[in-house]
Amino acid sequence: MKKKLSSLLLLAMALSAISCSQRKPASEKSTEATDSIQKTDVSQTVTEKDELRKYVLTLPSLQNESQYKVEIIPSVWMEVDDCNGYGLQGKFEKSVDLETGLTNLIFKSDGEVFQTAMGCPTDSMHYEYVTGPTTLMDYDSSKPINVEVPAGKNIEIRHTVWKVSEMISVAQSTEEILKDFPEYQKKLYGSTYEGYMIKLTNIAEDSKIELIPGITKAVDCNEHWITNQGSGSGGMVEVPYTFYFYESDGKISSTRMACPDGKLTKKFIHSMNPMTVPFKKSEPIVIFISKGLELRYRIWDKTETNKK
Numbered sequence: 307m308k309k310k311l312s313s314l315l316l317l318a319m320a321l322s323a324i325s326c327s328q329r330k331p332a333s334e335k336s337t338e339a340t341d342s343i344q345k346t347d348v349s350q351t352v353t354e355k356d357e358l359r360k361y362v363l364t365l366p367s368l369q370n371e372s373q374y375k376v377e378i379i380p381s382v383w384m385e386v387d388d389c390n391g392y393g394l395q396g397k398f399e400k401s402v403d404l405e406t407g408l409t410n411l412i413f414k415s416d417g418e419v420f421q422t423a424m425g426c427p428t429d430s431m432h433y434e435y436v437t438g439p440t441t442l443m444d445y446d447s448s449k450p451i452n453v454e455v456p457a458g459k460n461i462e463i464r465h466t467v468w469k470v471s472e473m474i475s476v477a478q479s480t481e482e483i484l485k486d487f488p489e490y491q492k493k494l495y496g497s498t499y500e501g502y503m504i505k506l507t508n509i510a511e512d513s514k515i516e517l518i519p520g521i522t523k524a525v526d527c528n529e530h531w532i533t534n535q536g537s538g539s540g541g542m543v544e545v546p547y548t549f550y551f552y553e554s555d556g557k558i559s560s561t562r563m564a565c566p567d568g569k570l571t572k573k574f575i576h577s578m579n580p581m582t583v584p585f586k587k588s589e590p591i592v593i594f595i596s597k598g599l600e601l602r603y604r605i606w607d608k609t610e611t612n613k614k
Contacts, residue, residue: 350362350363350364350463350612354457357456357457357458358454358455358456358457359454359455359456359457359461360452360453360454361451361452361453361454361455361463362450362451362452362453363376363378363450363451363453363463363465364447364450364451365445365446365447365450365451366447367447368445368447371444371445371446371447372444372445373469373470373471374445374467374468374469374470374609375442375443375444375445375467375468375470375606376442376443376444376445376451376465376466376467376468377440377441377442377443377465377466377467377468378398378411378440378441378442378443378451378453378463378465379437379438379440379463379464379465379466380394380396380398380413380415380437380438380439380440380455380461380462380463380464381394381435381436381437381438381461381462381463381464382394382417382419382435382436382459382460382461382462383433383434383435383436383460383462384419384433384434384435384436385431385432385433386431386432386433386434386436387426387427387428387430387431387432388426388427388430388432389424389425389426389430390421390422390423390424390426391421391422392419392420392421392422392436393419393420393421393436393437393438394415394417394418394419394436394437394438394461395415395416395418395419395420395438396413396414396415396416396438396439396461397413397414397415397439398411398412398413398414398439398441399411399412399414400412408449408450408452409443409449409451409452410452410453410454411441411443411451411452411453411454412453412454412455413438413453413454413455413456413461413463414456415438415455415456415459415461416456416459417456417459417460417461419436435462435464438461445467464611464612465611465612466608466610466611466612467608467609467610467611468514468606468607468608468609469606469607469609470516470604470605470606471604471605471606471607472604473518473574473602473603473604474602474603474604474605475600475601475602476502476503476504476600476601476602476603477502478500478501478502478600478601479501479502479503480496480499480500480501482501482503483501483502483503483549483592484496484501495551495594498594498596498597499551499594499595499596499597500594500595500596500597500599501592501593501594502592502593502594502595502601503590503591503592504590504591504592504603505590505591506585506587506591506605507587509585509605509607510585510607510608511585511586511587512585512608513585513605513606513607513608514582514583514584514585514605514606515582515583515584515585515591515603515604515605515606516580516581516582516603516604516605516606517550517552517580517581517582517583517591517593517601517603518576518577518580518601518602518603518604519532519552519554519576519577519580519593519595519596519599519600519601520532520574520575520576520577520599520600520601520602521556521558521574521575521576521598521599521600522572522573522574522575522600523558523572523573523575524570524571524572524573525558525560525570525571525572525573525575526565526568526569526570526571527563527565527567527569528560528561528562528563528565529560529561530558530559530560530573530575531558531559531560531575531576531577531578532554532556532557532558532559532575532576532577532599533554533555533556533557533558533559533577534552534553534554534577534578534579535553535554535555536551536552536553537550537551537552537553537579537581538550538551539551547589547590547592548589548592549592549593549594550581550583550591550592550593550594551593551594551595552581552593552594552595552596552599553595553596554577554595554596554599555596556596556598556599558575574602576602581593582606591603
């Protein structure tokens, strides 16, 4: 059953949803959609038991697997129009098998789909995959990815493999950004944050940009990270683009391993939860971060997908 969506949720929905209305039986799916699954290098097996549908994804071996991520995408095949937005409701939960050490993903959902309520011509109706909230996994060909969804809800698991670039430093550009802002926003953001603007043109429109605020500091052999106190999209301002913000007091936490040599090495220390944002060629990426931090970013490019 579809649900009407409040306009207050449009921004969040735009980052995650793609399309849907009434479900289409699997037999009506296009050959292209089926082939897109079969052609993927990631092998997938599906079983059903105890009201759960289990997917097991096996990843092929790659060089430098630390540079790759796998995005797990729950979806349903449904009829949609061209002007409304749609999204599958649900959320991922993770559990660890204590005997094998494998991580299991469970997508909790009742199969409901939300949509906006704009009028749209009936001749624009067509079928597409509608996605729910996704989750990212480290690429590790030595371990299968186990995903469970409710059986009988027509929910499928699809995926995208992303290649992640090295971190790239960004120069601070607070004055350039704030010149377009109204006075009250200049005072608010100019006193608390530093502004950074990223302008990219020679990358694919469906790329993602990972924004990584942090601090360069000499540290020992432990793992270190800074505390993230808040992040998200900025409020409404009189500028023609979305901007983001990231707050942190810059305090560093770490593991507690003994480091016998006492050696300190300069490293870029950042949050364990960086922000990943969509890329639009028509807009710069603007973020305000707490003063005292610096910004780096990484580009995520699709290398392979089974999403039509």
